[in-house]
Amino acid sequence: MNHRLVVTLPLAALLALPAVAQSTSSTQDQSQPAASQTQSSDTGNATGKAPLAAPSREGFWGRVNPFARKKYVQRQTEPIRDRVNELDELTANNGKAIKDTDQRAQAGIKLASDKANEADQHAIDAGNKATQAQQSAQMVTTRVQTVENVVSNIDQYKASNQTEIRFRPGQTMLSKNAKDALDQMADGVKGQRGYIIEVQGFSSGKGQAAITTSQKMAESVVRYLVLNHEIPVYRIYLVGMGNAPLPSSDETAKTKRISGGRVEISLLKNDLEQLSSNGAAAPMSTDTQQQPK
Numbered sequence: 399m400n401h402r403l404v405v406t407l408p409l410a411a412l413l414a415l416p417a418v419a420q421s422t423s424s425t426q427d428q429s430q431p432a433a434s435q436t437q438s439s440d441t442g443n444a445t446g447k448a449p450l451a452a453p454s455r456e457g458f459w460g461r462v463n464p465f466a467r468k469k470y471v472q473r474q475t476e477p478i479r480d481r482v483n484e485l486d487e488l489t490a491n492n493g494k495a496i497k498d499t500d501q502r503a504q505a506g507i508k509l510a511s512d513k514a515n516e517a518d519q520h521a522i523d524a525g526n527k528a529t530q531a532q533q534s535a536q537m538v539t540t541r542v543q544t545v546e547n548v549v550s551n552i553d554q555y556k557a558s559n560q561t562e563i564r565f566r567p568g569q570t571m572l573s574k575n576a577k578d579a580l581d582q583m584a585d586g587v588k589g590q591r592g593y594i595i596e597v598q599g600f601s602s603g604k605g606q607a608a609i610t611t612s613q614k615m616a617e618s619v620v621r622y623l624v625l626n627h628e629i630p631v632y633r634i635y636l637v638g639m640g641n642a643p644l645p646s647s648d649e650t651a652k653t654k655r656i657s658g659g660r661v662e663i664s665l666l667k668n669d670l671e672q673l674s675s676n677g678a679a680a681p682m683s684t685d686t687q688q689q690p691k
């Protein structure tokens with residue numbers, strides 16, 4: 399009996415040692431995180447919790463307890479699992495936040511790019527309008543200068559064409575050749591402006607009889623131009639010169655008097671036709687600039 403008791407007591411003590419060591423290690427493990435959490439409560443991290451600290455004392459059996467139970471292992475690993483789950487959740491939230499930020503940044507960049515393109519287009523349109531305005535101003539300036547030149551020279555007529563019609567003595571009616579010459583001259587003034595026709599009649603003879611004959615010859619020319627070519631009467635100036643001497647090209651030679659009858663038709667023009675042509679071109683160019691709008 400005593401022998402059995404002696405054998406049983408050492409065996410029971412040996413079996414009780416792991417339990418004591420386990421409880422001691424558990425107590426130390428539970429007290430150590432609390433102390434570590436208290437000491438590092440001021441330290442911030444991603445989870446907002448104190449970081450896990452390794453136990454400073456390893457216990458009776460060291461880090462690996464050969465007699466550790468399942469619940470003991472679960473207690474030791476549970477904080478780690480919680481931290482891992484929290485880190486996974488934080489990682490997912492951070493990824494979502496980064497994605498949202500990237501989307502907002504891309505939307506902002508696209509909006510800024512669209513605004514910049516719109517501003518560039520407005521600048522191009524403004525430049526085109528400025529160019530058109532400058533061209534219009536130049537055209538107006540040219541037009542004003544042309545008008546000033548025309549107005550200053552409105553009463554200055556220059557000989558453009560001259561036609562001479564011969565009459566036999568005592569004749570005042572137009573011949574076929576005379577009509578053809580008048581037709582050719584009248585065709586050149588159709589639709590034109592800024593011209594006058596000067597008709598001067600010359601006749602042989604003396605005194606009032608020569609003046610009357612020259613007047614009748616000139617009137618026949620005027621009548622043909624008005625009736626057959628619809629030339630306004632106010633554009634024709636008629637004068638019967640009678641037997642007035644003709645000017646000679648040679649200044650030293652004496653003036654000659656004519657024999658028979660003749661009528662000189664002179665076509666005189668000023669710059670009004672040029673002003674009319676420029677005025678027709680200016681509105682056309684203005685309409686062409688306004689079409690793209």
